[in-house]
Amino acid sequence: MMFLENYISRSAQGISISAKQGSRFAKQIAYDFNPIHDEDSKRFCVPGDLLFALCLQRYGISESMHFQFAELLKADRFLHFPDDQEGKLIELVNDRQKVVLRLDITGETHKTDQAIEQLARIYVRFSGQNFPHILVPLMREQQVMFNPNRPLVIYEQMSLKFDRLEFTDLSIELAETQLEVQGKRGNAWLNFHLLDGQTQIGSGRKKLVLSGLRDYDEAAIQALCDEQTARQRALSKETAS
Numbered sequence: 001m002m003f004l005e006n007y008i009s010r011s012a013q014g015i016s017i018s019a020k021q022g023s024r025f026a027k028q029i030a031y032d033f034n035p036i037h038d039e040d041s042k043r044f045c046v047p048g049d050l051l052f053a054l055c056l057q058r059y060g061i062s063e064s065m066h067f068q069f070a071e072l073l074k075a076d077r078f079l080h081f082p083d084d085q086e087g088k089l090i091e092l093v094n095d096r097q098k099v100v101l102r103l104d105i106t107g108e109t110h111k112t113d114q115a116i117e118q119l120a121r122i123y124v125r126f127s128g129q130n131f132p133h134i135l136v137p138l139m140r141e142q143q144v145m146f147n148p149n150r151p152l153v154i155y156e157q158m159s160l161k162f163d164r165l166e167f168t169d170l171s172i173e174l175a176e177t178q179l180e181v182q183g184k185r186g187n188a189w190l191n192f193h194l195l196d197g198q199t200q201i202g203s204g205r206k207k208l209v210l211s212g213l214r215d216y217d218e219a220a221i222q223a224l225c226d227e228q229t230a231r232q233r234a235l236s237k238e239t240a241s
Contacts, residue, residue: 003029003117004053013095014078015054022046022075027235029121030128033228034153045072048155049124051079051092051101056116059084063107066159070099110165118170123204126172126192127155130208132225138179138188139216147212148220158206160194167196172204179210186210 007025009016019039026037026047036043048069055067058081071094073079078095090103110116130153139145146152175191187209194202 004050004057004120007050008054011078014080016076016078017046017050017073019044019075022050025050026128030124031232032124032128032130033231034131035151036153044075046075048101049127052127052158053120053124054079054081055092055101055103056120059090059103059105060109060111061116061119061162061165062105062109063162063165064105064160066104066157068102068104068157069155070102072154073100107162108165115165115167118167122170122172126174127158127206130190132221132228134174134177134190135188135208135210136221136225138177139186139210139221140218142179142181142186143216144179144181144186144213145216145221146210147214148217148224150212151224152211154209154211156207156209158204160202160204162194162202164201167201169197171195175203181213184211184213186213 007017007021007029009018009021022044023037023039026032026034026049030047030049032047032049035041036045037047038044048067051069051073052067073094079100080093080095082090082092084090084105090105091099092101092103094100131151135153173193173195175193176189177191178189180187180189187207190206190208192204192206193200194204
């Protein structure tokens with residue numbers, strides 16, 4: 001997938017991702033405006049969706065894929081992608097030998113570039129819409145919210161299951177969602193369908209962790225939504241110019 005080359009750097013030491021590259025991917029490809037992906041953020045980490053896309057590029061699309069994010073990846077760390085071993089757990093490690101992501105692959109694998117890029121682009125755009133479209137209704141329902149001054153939403157895991165690997169018109173449709181509140185921590189579960197045209201060909205499930213929960217404040221949430229809308233408009237103008 002040649003489009004990923006704009007967001008990574010390759011060397012003999014492995015693949016690295018700068019804060020600028022990671023931030024551009026989040027905003028331009030995933031349309032994800034989580035502050036933790038801002039280039040100048042002190043808490044910057046590489047978007048999990050970029051790591052997902054890189055795994056697809058390296059290992060292809062399998063009938064069953066489970067991604068477990070074990071460690072936040074900071075900017076400019078080198079990543080090592082081991083050889084794929086069918087039926088075995090694949091671990092991506094950084095240059096400090098810390099596991100960043102665990103990938104469990106089973107079943108047949110499809111490695112057509114066109115299909116891989118289609119899934120990567122469609123999934124990360126869907127994934128980037130967590131806030132406000134998905135999380136705000138969940139938080140409102142449970143009457144909790146994250147700290148508006150330090151919003152922290154961590155992408156913890158995701159699974160994909162395909163009934164068939166051939167598709168030409170892939171799309172993703174949100175299904176059931178749930179927010180489990182445990183004190184100041186919340187686990188958001190997002191279920192979705194994988195469609196080829198009008199036919200369901202698979203399903204997925206994603207888990208997000210929300211930290212620092214407090215009582216819900218509609219005005220504070222609206223202010224965050226307005227800020228994100230302004231950031232999106234600014235990016236659109238910048239891209240168009």
